Amino acid sequence: MNNSYTSQDNHLDSAKNLDQKEKINLRSEFHFPGNESKHETLYFCGHSLGLMPKDARKAIDTELNSWEKYGVEGHFNGPYPWLPYHENITKSFAHLVGAQENEVVAMNTLTTNLHLMLVSFYRPSQKRYKILIEKNTFPSDKYAVDSQARFHGFDAHDAIVELKTDVNDKVVSQEYLLEQIAELGDELALVMLGNCNYLSGQAFDIKAVTEKAHSVGAMCGFNLAHGAGNLALNLHDDGADFAVWCSYKYLNAGPGGIAGAFVHERHLGLKDIPRFEGWWGNNKDNRFEMRPEFDPLQTVEAWSLSNPPIFQLASLRASMNLFDQAGMKNLREKGDRLTAYLEYVLKENCGENLEIVTPSYHPEKQMRGSMLCVKIKNADTQAMFKKFQARGIIIDFREPDILRMCPAPLYNNFEDCYRLAQAIKESF
Numbered sequence: 001m002n003n004s005y006t007s008q009d010n011h012l013d014s015a016k017n018l019d020q021k022e023k024i025n026l027r028s029e030f031h032f033p034g035n036e037s038k039h040e041t042l043y044f045c046g047h048s049l050g051l052m053p054k055d056a057r058k059a060i061d062t063e064l065n066s067w068e069k070y071g072v073e074g075h076f077n078g079p080y081p082w083l084p085y086h087e088n089i090t091k092s093f094a095h096l097v098g099a100q101e102n103e104v105v106a107m108n109t110l111t112t113n114l115h116l117m118l119v120s121f122y123r124p125s126q127k128r129y130k131i132l133i134e135k136n137t138f139p140s141d142k143y144a145v146d147s148q149a150r151f152h153g154f155d156a157h158d159a160i161v162e163l164k165t166d167v168n169d170k171v172v173s174q175e176y177l178l179e180q181i182a183e184l185g186d187e188l189a190l191v192m193l194g195n196c197n198y199l200s201g202q203a204f205d206i207k208a209v210t211e212k213a214h215s216v217g218a219m220c221g222f223n224l225a226h227g228a229g230n231l232a233l234n235l236h237d238d239g240a241d242f243a244v245w246c247s248y249k250y251l252n253a254g255p256g257g258i259a260g261a262f263v264h265e266r267h268l269g270l271k272d273i274p275r276f277e278g279w280w281g282n283n284k285d286n287r288f289e290m291r292p293e294f295d296p297l298q299t300v301e302a303w304s305l306s307n308p309p310i311f312q313l314a315s316l317r318a319s320m321n322l323f324d325q326a327g328m329k330n331l332r333e334k335g336d337r338l339t340a341y342l343e344y345v346l347k348e349n350c351g352e353n354l355e356i357v358t359p360s361y362h363p364e365k366q367m368r369g370s371m372l373c374v375k376i377k378n379a380d381t382q383a384m385f386k387k388f389q390a391r392g393i394i395i396d397f398r399e400p401d402i403l404r405m406c407p408a409p410l411y412n413n414f415e416d417c418y419r420l421a422q423a424i425k426e427s428f
């Protein structure tokens, strides 16, 4: 199978045919929402909130049953005792982001984890205090880095540097990105990128960016809100210092799902690393001795603060089982085929009216995941978005002028993509 399509693929039968050839088809494992129009829902919002795995209810029910049956003893009893419940996610997360098991943990929420990582990996001096971020950084990430700079006594306007773009107003070429890191040189404390960027869908080369950051003496971390469960990742080998992600988007753990964090092995077990600490990061062998001094775990779990929300972990476990079944590499490959097909049918059917902001597919470099960010030319994008909603097309709108659509390889198919392009065409 390849990722290029011709006019004969621009038919419903061809789309169905392409679906037949796919080996991974876990669509029937998910609930699709209905809508009030006469049309079937076209769900392309997995980049915002992933669909509910059918097993999520069972997984949460299992824990409700344990609570009902055992009360506090549920920490030690039942099919999945709560005390080590988060460890049920570790192996899946390690596979998901290309890490060792001691480098990943499910804990907290995304912005909380980002702050925890910044406490450890943004250690500015009077000379080296700048943080390089994307031009279109997600607001919460911008608030996080701004407030961290201020916390250390710097003026955020001076300390936070936004990447300049050279491809279009949202995308930066790799050469230019690396140049900008080199230019900041010994003033640069940290590179912190959203991967993929939430507004353009651009994926960055983690290895190249990290190596460049390290070569000028800076740390390098990634927000994988749009990367975990979407990109094929290799965090350990690529050498990133840290990464954080949420689980309600591509990972389908449900609203407010528990987040993830990665800290590279080279930073584990260090005595002098600054870190905010809580009892869930304490040595498990003596945690309940209630000692006043913190005895850190030697893994990334040292960054855990609290006993985690079990129902959230349960729905995440249900979804991670599906990722384990499919394998991230296979999902990325299917995601590339679907995304390229969606791009093709959108261009073919909506042509002049659309501008695709997201970088094109590249056979050797991972330039994007399963999200297309699109501008509608000469139209009120927000009004069009409302029209789509009424028609049962679930995509999303991001200010000022971007529509985002995600063919999620776990549950979307070629037929969905074909129908989406037709529906958009009919909405003009």
Ligand SMILES: Cc1ncc(COP(=O)(O)O)c(C=O)c1O
Pocket: 109, 110, 111, 112, 138, 140, 141, 194, 198, 223, 225, 226, 246
């Ligand atoms: C790139 C990015 N960063 C941060 C956030 C904020 O996430 P949370 O509310 O889980 O902290 C989001 C949420 O959509 C996001 O997409």
